[in-house]
Amino acid sequence: MRALGMIASATLFATIAGCVGAQARTLEGAAWSATTTRPKSTGIRILDGADGYHLLVTKGKSRCAANKPGTTPASTYLYFAIDGARKAAVRGAVYVAVEYYDDSLGGMVTLEYDSKDGDSIPARYRHAEARAGGWTLGAHAWRTAYFELRQPRFGGRQNLGADFRLSGTRLYIRSLRLTTKRPADWAKRSVMPRVHITPKVKIGSGGQLIIGGFDPARASDVPSMTAALEAMVPGLKSIGVTSHEGYVRWNLCEPEEGTYDWSVYDAFVRIYKAHGLKWVPFLIIGSAYSLPDWYYKKPGSQGYVCLEHGQESDVDSLWNPVLKKHVARFIKAFCERYRDQGVIETILLGVTGNYGEAIYVVTGNDWTADIHGPYHTHPGYWAGDPYAIESFRAWLIHKYGGFDRLRDAWGTGAGSIGEIRPFLKQNAPNERAWLDMCDWYIGSMTEWSRWWLQETRRHFPKGDIQLCTGGHAPSEHGSDFGMQCKIAAEIGGGVRITNEASDYASNYAVTRWVASAARQYGARYSFEPAGDVNAQGVVVRVYNATASGANGLHYYFPNIFGADANRASFEKWGSEFRQRKPVVEIAVYYPQTHVKLNGNDFLDYVRPLRERFDYEYMSDGQILDGGLKRVKALILMHGSISEAAVWSRIAEWVEAGGLLLYADGMGRLRSVEGDDSWHDRIVRPQGKGRSVVFKGLGNTGDFRDFAAKTLADAPELSAGTRAMVTEDGRDDRVFATLLEGNRLLWLNATDQPVARSGRILPPWSIVETPATGN
Template identity: 55%
Template sequence: MTGRNRISCPLVLFVMSTAFILAAPLSHGESLAAWRMTADGPAGDGITILDGADGCFTPARRAGLPCAAFREDAQPAAAYMYFSVDPARKAGLAGPVWLEVEYFDASPGGAVTVEYDSAGDGSVPAPYRPAEDQWGGMMRGSERWRRAVYELRAPRFGNGQNLGADFRLGYARLYVRSVTLAAAPPADCGALNEASSTRLVRRARAGSDKRVILGGYDPDSARSAGQMVRLLEANAPVMKSVGITSHEGYVRWNLCEPEPGVYDWSIYDKYVELYKRHGLKWVPFLIVGSAYSLPEWFYKKEGFQGYVCLEHGEESDVASLWSPALRGHLARFIQAFCEHYRDTGVIDSILLGITGNYGEAIYIASGNDWTAGVYGDYHTHGGFWAGDPFAVADFRRVMGEKYPGIAELNAAWGSSYGGFGEIAPFLRKDAPNDRAWLDFVDWYIASMNDYTRFWLENVRKHYGGPVEICTGGHAPAEHGADFGMQCKLAAEFGGGVRITNEASDYKANFSLTRWVASAGWQYGAYFSFEPAGEVRPEGVLPRIYNATVSNARGLHYYSPNLFAQEKALDNWVRWASLFRNRRPKVEIAVYYPQTHIKLTENKFLGHVQHLRDCFDFKYLSDGQIADGGLEDTRALVMLWGNVAEKETWAAVTDWVRRGGLVLYADGIGRLRTVEGDESPHDALFGPGAALGRGRAARFAGENDGGAYRRFLCDTLAAAPELSRATRRMVAEDGREDGVFVSLTGSRALLWLNTTGKPARRAGRAVPEGAVVVSGL
């Protein structure tokens, strides 16, 4: 649930025969090798099309002509067409060579890309090097056969790509009739870039106060920047026509600071000029510290300190947030970036890529993937990353500030340390007791918040516009993320939070994003939602629904999420206007058991997903409760987790006595403090509990079944503590059936139907795959 995902593919599965001879003349006079799809199948003259993994194809016809197309039922999904060159044709081959592709221009937006197995830089081969230049290949939606030419300057063709390929073609919906390798470009290649008519795309617009952000087209080197800009240029008109307001681009430290203190902004200047030409805004995603962002002069050089895991004691390539050297470089980079770009007029919001594998306000959380593309595989996994010398020193400092002396720490932890110099971060299995573990986890999370504050402070010194913290994951202790406090931090600096963990299922998306939404409402931070990777066409509308009923400021999609399939784009065009400013009215909160999660694991989300199918609600964590989050809450539901600090239980009890309603199931377990005091339970649910003007509704049964959820629905639908509108919202839904409801304003119910069949709610028909508004 973090960062971008790329498919890791197995070895070659199947190779199509090349025994046929080409039946049509080639466009090049100096052909080296060629391939064509004929009515009888693939015909190769020195080039073979490969089939398997993420390159599964099938024969097809477009505009009456035979071609190769992606196989729709392939798993993993087909994303490329792979080709190999016969050994006899590439013997002694030296670049440059030119690749001509005949493709069908089926849909508007984007371009056909070519990556080839190259000689690389020096002795290191680069199997997926983008073509250095291209003519044509832009998708205009003309529904005609077109040609594109690509320059490959340093071909190695050592079968280094997936399936043993030498080059591959990429586009969301790819139809290819022929490919030809030549020693010289065709005479007419310059004409291939001439403007051609673009098929009209129905216009779509979200609300005027909303941001719709498209991600993609990011260079991984200066070499690939030109191609990425061309691809974005090709897609910009379509982006504008369907209501995309901004493009998000990764701004990598290593692409901007080739020498210490020497900045080269030429790569991103090209993007800025593009934004100005097309009237797009920019969301620069600043990446400083992740492995793929490190300049060569800093990577494992003097001053570098990577995170060190507690599980193995090994160092990662991701720079540690406790490193003083990193903070110095970060402050200077932020200043230089802001001074260069803040007056360009194109910045929508600056997105802060705090740390971790991808650039989020969480610690290292995944294995090796595309982030290893610069320096190779590195030590990385989910776990705790607090073992470097700077982290150890900081942990000792903070514990020394919390406890007056080592005797007090030992008394709290049940330990026998001789001094603060003996303590060091530990894993859960090695923690002396629960209090010791919470002290460690609280410090771990606070360290992330402190480093995030450092980012915000430095941005605000040089830039006064919108800024967002990028965060992700599902908030287990090892991620070090407290979404509530991240929203509080953002609000302090007039900023917001981007949460990057959505997919296609509404219940799952709600469970993962609602903490950010709830805390954003409470503290006054704006927020936006982003997918972690793939979004299926049927997931486009649920993401819009989640954003609009949460009143998110922004909604992010990666380019393939909308443009990879016609159905996805159709769904966006149909429903984009639903994403507009709304006033969520959410009086019911579900307790987010923050302390319990730290002590155990995060099993909370599964409970939430079932209940969301019954009615809408917000989250309240321990931190939010401490900051007064109960004041605009009328009912508090407990789903899972029975351990909290005494201050949390005291705040809940006080709120109930002042008129609040708390709902609880015996299966949760008796409420207690970290030290085991169960008096908070008796204060709320014991015989003769003094509840003042409030009440406690207790269910005598398990907390994880439909019976408890029915009890909650029945109790809340009749609860006088709630407004009439909220009671109606619960009563009109109140069932687990794939139809969801939210209350916006005081009189509007928004219904989402994910069942695949028509439904009827509050006197209105709710078609399948649709959103309907009903009044109260």
């Protein structure tokens, strides 16, 4: 084994050896290689730590360095340092030859080095300006890649004091060597070998499987990002990917006001056309990282101002009329450029917030500070800018018809509307005042999103448009997922919810409002993770999407390709992503008024309930829009305060024949004004329906037992729904959903096989069975 490795390495080194200038002789011969015992370092050392832990393994009959699995943070790089004496005399370009094992289909080895292009982070991690080879095409053979570094500084400014680092889908590095002479076979290695793609996954007809990643922050990133994406195309095709999602940053398209330069995204479009991929452009206009230099903190810009500190954020305010004009211009220009090129699968709208979701500023500084630096950001209420104050006053006058009625409703001592401005909860005159504040704040986000959707549809009359949203919908986020689905349906579009992880019950809890409302209003919907996903998370995300009836499923590139186990999991279960049609007759009341007044603790109640049966969410807005007509049973488990109009609709629904389950530990039902007469009308109904009362809180195992037993025996429900509750109804991390055709779709989210419906469900599996009803 050792001899094979030594022969291959000797051949490689002979290829790149040659005459070099005297100024760089100390660099020549700098090399690193793995051996059967320990690495051999000749002027180059491999480093260990941070996001670059490694271990020595045997691959293709040779010893090599590989990424160490299971580290936190994930070890996605291999770092190398050059001895000082070797790099001291470097003046010109340097070439790095790397021997790597081609182990998987799709991807490439990349190199970033410490350059003399300044002191910024991008300068310390500059991508090699040119590359020959480096593709991973599943050949299961050792290959050689060359990298050209045109501005080497090698100042040890990367993590661990490194001078350069390697990355790739999965790294196996046998050797590397530095020289100042361009390798003689550069041109030969620059030609990508042909590869035959055998599809391993076939998703359902009409579904969208979207991969995110490969996003340039600057124009200088485009060559490396497009090369990485193109190298990954065979792997994407093999698992059924339909489209690539890319962040379309305003600053990369309009470097000078009124002058558009589409070269960054034209480069990606050429790849889509060449390889038959579709595009999901994620339009970002207003988030800090999207702002052009000519606009950032210049006259006309206006960031959100927090009520907690009175400080301005770099994220531009949705109330700013100047921003609105720029958004309208940009949407028009973008659609005119790309609308008729035949590559767009969906236009995804990034309307505001830290990342581009339809929520206000909520998180800390991270990569979103990569253009203009750190900015003021935190969860809270961002309603202190002059345009927001003006909007709040106008909204109040419109609602109340005058200041006198407002003053009476609030019990405020203010003398005029000019004394009213947005406030925090502790400063609210009463509950009605705080609800008005929340309704305006949330409603402003809804109306801003509606305008974006309408404006985009005006210039993109045919094709899918989706609104990007996220979080878990506390009032400070400003998100009403139900209304966001409603306004998306108005233009024939949809909603992308971006909050999943790897636990099914948690994913269900945070995506269910979008799924429920989208089905009610007729919107499309798709699911996206908020960050990392493990191998088990890959399969539970497939289940959540197909069991919810979602049309789109998004993964970031590392979610599937960052670990062998993740990729294997998707190859095994990805074909289960089909556009199934769930049948959901049970709903849980989503207490919007309670959430506004008390915070969103509701999810802690519903998450464990999913262990027992499938259900919809039914929010105040959905109820007022007739949503109760879609369900046969409604569960009140948390949140005893709501608007009188909502209680009235619920009372009418029960009286007309609905089945209500009520946990009396939540307290008597009352309106915002304190009227609790609704309680008896709902809990002790007259008419065709009935209410069943549980003595206790709704977040207990006893309540879940009560709900499952009551629903399993309920004549109001179909035989299929009763079967779903009966066969699922226990806390065991095995979940069922009823589908059209009287079928059950199962998820076994455990490490052991289990028996259900006469079938054995393997560990971490998705299985469809008949529903045996009673």
